[in-house]
Each structure stands twice: as structure tokens, then as C-alpha cells.
Amino acid sequence: MTTRKKLMLLFLLTSFAFTACSKASAGVAPEKTAAQTAALQEAAPSSSQEAEPTEALPTSSGPEESSRSNEQKSAGRTAVVYFSATGTTAEIARLIAEETGADLLEIVPETAYTSEDLNYHDDNCRANREMNDDTARPAISSDFSHLSEYSVIYVGHPIWWGTAPRIIQTFFESCDLSQATVYTFCTSGGSGIEQSVKDLQNLYPDVNIVSGKRLNGASAADVKSWISSLD
Ligand SMILES: Cc1cc2nc3c(=O)[nH]c(=O)nc-3n(C[C@H](O)[C@H](O)[C@H](O)COP(=O)(O)O)c2cc1C
Numbered sequence: 253m254t255t256r257k258k259l260m261l262l263f264l265l266t267s268f269a270f271t272a273c274s275k276a277s278a279g280v281a282p283e284k285t286a287a288q289t290a291a292l293q294e295a296a297p298s299s300s301q302e303a304e305p306t307e308a309l310p311t312s313s314g315p316e317e318s319s320r321s322n323e324q325k326s327a328g329r330t331a332v333v334y335f336s337a338t339g340t341t342a343e344i345a346r347l348i349a350e351e352t353g354a355d356l357l358e359i360v361p362e363t364a365y366t367s368e369d370l371n372y373h374d375d376n377c378r379a380n381r382e383m384n385d386d387t388a389r390p391a392i393s394s395d396f397s398h399l400s401e402y403s404v405i406y407v408g409h410p411i412w413w414g415t416a417p418r419i420i421q422t423f424f425e426s427c428d429l430s431q432a433t434v435y436t437f438c439t440s441g442g443s444g445i446e447q448s449v450k451d452l453q454n455l456y457p458d459v460n461i462v463s464g465k466r467l468n469g470a471s472a473a474d475v476k477s478w479i480s481s482l483d
């Protein structure tokens with residue numbers, strides 16, 4: 253291939269990568285998705301294959317290409333997943349879903365938490381017992397097997413004893429988040445989210461948990477401003 257053709261190919265590949273990334277960030281997060289990376293790898297000719305740019309880059313709308321765009325479409329989806337024992341986090345989750353156009357998915361415990369379960373003044377209440385047991389993984393009844401389709405996931409939870417409730421660990425361990433960019437949010441009586449973000453990052457180093465935000469009493473405008481700060 254001539255140097256001019258090589259330069260042209262490089263330019264076309266760079267433009268394609270930029271366009272792919274811009275489309276992904278139209279939702280929230282600018283991270284390149286697996287599908288985009290795969291599309292780029294497919295588009296680039298291997299060193300042993302001397303291909304012209306017009307042959308190397310997708311130019312037709314044949315069946316192969318339309319199946320690739322469908323994958324990209326589903327890989328670019330956004331979800332808001334939340335657990336809320338008393339409704340405070342649920343309200344914020346709803347605002348985030350409205351702001352981002354995301355799918356709203358609740359982490360539903362198999363056994364709902366009663367007010368006695370949540371009475372943290374009682375050392376022996378269910379919530380405290382779970383938080384005192386590193387291995388506790390309260391069962392959830394929601395199905396999250398399709399979450400690998402999402403490239404951006406907001407995970408919301410209340411703070412229990414300075415961190416996320418154990419049911420959030422059940423959630424992280426019940427689905428494949430390896431391709432997703434994850435942001436967490438919480439509500440609490442005053443504690444921040446920092447410890448919970450650190451704990452989750454340590455527990456799940458293979459998941460891209462970027463940052464978290466405490467959003468008690470947030471308005472739609474507050475949520476909007478947080479979301480746009482993530483771009
Ligand atoms: C078992 C338990 C432990 C809690 N621990 C904390 C805590 O450490 N710090 C804090 O600020 N709030 C704590 N809270 C208060 C909740 O984080 C707060 O009420 C939250 O907004 C509830 O969210 P939800 O309605 O979505 O469940 C605790 C609540 C419970 C039930």
C-alpha cells in the first residue's frame with residue numbers, strides 16, 4: 253500500500269473511532285464499549301492483509317453491518333438499578349432514569365425488609381446481622397441476566413453502617429458487568445458515599461466502578477448537573 257493510502261486509511265479509522273465514541277457518550281458515559289472496540293478491530297485490516305480503505309471500512313448496509321449496528325445499539329443502553337428499603341433511593345433512581353432515558357430496574361429482595369428488620373438500634377435486627385456478616389448475600393428475586401447488554405449502569409442504594417447493604421453485593425455477583433461503566437449513588441442519614449465506592453471497587457476490581465454521589469433530596473436539576481459532570 254502506498255504511504256498516501258496508509259495515511260487515508262489512518263484518517264478514516266480515526267474518524268470512525270471518534271464517531272463511535274461520540275454516539276456512546278450521547279447517553280452519559282464516554283467509555284468505549286466492547287462492541288465499539290470490536291467494530292474498530294473488524295474495521296482495521298491486519299498487517300498481513302493489504303486492503304484498500306473502501307474494502308476495510310464498512311460501507312454497505314448489508315446484513316452483517318445491520319447486525320453490527322444492532323449490537324452497538326444494545327451495547328449503548330443505560331440502566332438505573334437500585335435497592336431501596338424505604339423508598340428514598342427509589343425516588344432518586346426514578347429522577348436519574350427520567351434524566352437519562354435509562355431503563356429503571358429495581359433490586360427486589362426475595363424477602364422484603366420489614367421495619368423490624370431495619371431497626372438498627374437492635375443489634376440483632378436482620379439488617380445489622382447481615383452487615384456484621386461478610387458472607388451474607390440476601391437473595392434477590394429480580395433477574396439481571398440481561399444486564400450485559402448495558403454499557404452504562406447507575407447503581408443506587410441506601411447507606412447502611414457506612415457502606416452499601418449486602419444485597420448490593422448479591423447484585424454485583426449475580427450479573428456480568430465486565431463491559432459496563434458503573435456509577436453509584438446513594439441516600440443516607442448523613443454519611444457520604446466514599447466508603448461504599450471504595451468497598452465495591454475493592455470487592456469487584458474487574459468492574460469499572462468510576463465514582464459515586466450522595467443524592468439526598470436531589471432535584472431533577474441536581475441530577476441533571478451530576479449526570480452532565482460525568483460526560
Ligand atoms: C440498617 C441501617 C443502617 C443505616 N446506617 C446508616 C449510616 O451508617 N449512615 C447514614 O447516614 N445513614 C444510615 N442509615 C439511614 C439510611 O441510609 C437512609 O435512611 C436512607 O436514605 C434510606 O434509603 P431507602 O429509603 O432507599 O432505603 C441506615 C439505615 C438502616 C436501615
